[in-house]
Amino acid sequence: EKYDFDVIPYDNRVGDVVCFHTNIICRVGQQEGVKNNITGIVPYCNPREKKYPSGQISVSVNCYRPKVRGMWTTTNHRSPKYPICILSYDRHNDKTGRTHKILTEMKIHHQLFIDPSQEQQYKEWYDPEFCNLVICPEGLHGTQRGGTPVRNHILGWGREKGFDRVWMLDDNIGCYKRYHEGQKNLIKSPVIFTHIEDYIDRYDNVGAVSHNYCPFITENNRRTCICINSKCYSSLLLLTDEQYLFEDDYNEDVLISIKYIQKGLTNLIFNSVLYDKNTSGKDKGGN
Numbered sequence: 444e445k446y447d448f449d450v451i452p453y454d455n456r457v458g459d460v461v462c463f464h465t466n467i468i469c470r471v472g473q474q475e476g477v478k479n480n481i482t483g484i485v486p487y488c489n490p491r492e493k494k495y496p497s498g499q500i501s502v503s504v505n506c507y508r509p510k511v512r513g514m515w516t517t518t519n520h521r522s523p524k525y526p527i528c529i530l531s532y533d534r535h536n537d538k539t540g541r542t543h544k545i546l547t548e549m550k551i552h553h554q555l556f557i558d559p560s561q562e563q564q565y566k567e568w569y570d571p572e573f574c575n576l577v578i579c580p581e582g583l584h585g586t587q588r589g590g591t592p593v594r595n596h597i598l599g600w601g602r603e604k605g606f607d608r609v610w611m612l613d614d615n616i617g618c619y620k621r622y623h624e625g626q627k628n629l630i631k632s633p634v635i636f637t638h639i640e641d642y643i644d645r646y647d648n649v650g651a652v653s654h655n656y657c658p659f660i661t662e663n664n665r666r667t668c669i670c671i672n673s674k675c676y677s678s679l680l681l682l683t684d685e686q687y688l689f690e691d692d693y694n695e696d697v698l699i700s701i702k703y704i705q706k707g708l709t710n711l712i713f714n715s716v717l718y719d720k721n722t723s724g725k726d727k728g729g730n
Contacts, residue, residue: 448668450638451517453715455665457625466493467502477502510662515621515630523636524644525606525680527553528577530593531614532584535561535568541720542616547573549631555614556597558584591689602683610636613677616720619654625663627717635716639680643711650687650708651700652680657719670712674700678718 469477478490481504490504527546534540535557546553547570556577557565565576577600583592594611601609621630635654643649653675660666676696681687686706691698700710 445667446669448642448715450641451519451634451715452623453668454624455667457663457665465504467504469500469502471498471500474500474502510626511628513628515623515628517630517632517634519634519637520632521637522552523610523633524640525608525610525636526601526604527551527610527612527636528556528597528601529553529612529614530556530590530597531565532558532593533561534614535564539615540568542612542614543569543574545616545618545631549633549635551633551636553612554600556593556600560584588692589695591692591695594689594695598681598683598685598688602685606683608680608682611679611681613720616678616718618719620657620717620719622660622666622714622717625665627657627660627662630716636680638715639713643680648707648709649711650682650703650706651675651710653710653712654678654716654718655712655714657717660714660717666714668713668715670714672704672710673712675710675712676700677720 467477467481474492478492481488481490481502488504490502493501493503495501529542529546531540531543537544543553543555550573552573552575554575554577555565555569556579559578559581562576562578569576579593579596583596597609597611619630619635620627639652639654643652655670656677674697679696681699687699687703689695689699690702703710
């Protein structure tokens with residue numbers, strides 16, 4: 444209600460209505476009876492024993508609604524409005540080049556921006572059915588400036604193509620998950636991107652936009668659908684205007700988030716769909 448968020452279903456009340464936690468202190472030898480009584484009333488709770496150095500015992504009880512696992516589906520399968528661009532370096536394999544693989548699986552067209560020195564390796568690996576391989580100019584890699592030169596090249600590419608914004612994704616995103624009613628389930632649909640595009644097109648003061656990072660959002664918790672003016676990274680929707688170019692060598696995605704705010708725009712981070720990937724530095728390669 445606060446954000447008039449109606450592009451896909453989102454219920455964040457579950458954290459208030461289904462969570463219950465308590466510790467029941469009991470005599471030694473009574474714990475099994477206590478656990479049996481609890482599970483007889485609430486079969487999906489998970490009582491656990493906790494022993495203290497003094498020899499006392501308590502039964503810790505967490506009651507949540509049973510998790511329903513599966514694939515979140517939708518009838519909205521139209522293509523994203525803005526081009527999806529992946530910056531990639533030395534990740535021409537299925538283990539680390541995961542973003543290209545999942546977008547191909549979802550049949551979502553995208554661009555893979557690579558260094559000219561690795562053109563042959565990527566051509567031998569990537570799937571051209573839904574991907575266009577874009578060879579970056581010489582000299583962007585090896586400048587000791589991290590991903591900044593390639594990120595700015597992508598913004599320039601989008602600007603020349605006539606796009607006000609571009610999606611800019613890291614190359615090692617393993618999956619996207621839909622957060623709804625306190626649970627995270629896989630989602631494989633262009634709605635990952637289109638529901639955000641539909642929402643922000645209502646406004647004229649939106650700056651950087653991103654999905655939130657999956658490990659930041661724990662299940663069975665009340666979470667607002669949108670976070671305002673926090674840091675955006677890894678799965679970004681950015682303006683192509685030259686005044687919003689990247690300037691920094693490290694933490695460039697966090698610092699570009701600050702730049703947007705300094706220029707009077709509002710950053711939006713969406714909890715409706717979350718991206719999941721290894722933390723920076725864990726995967727080999729990358730910009």
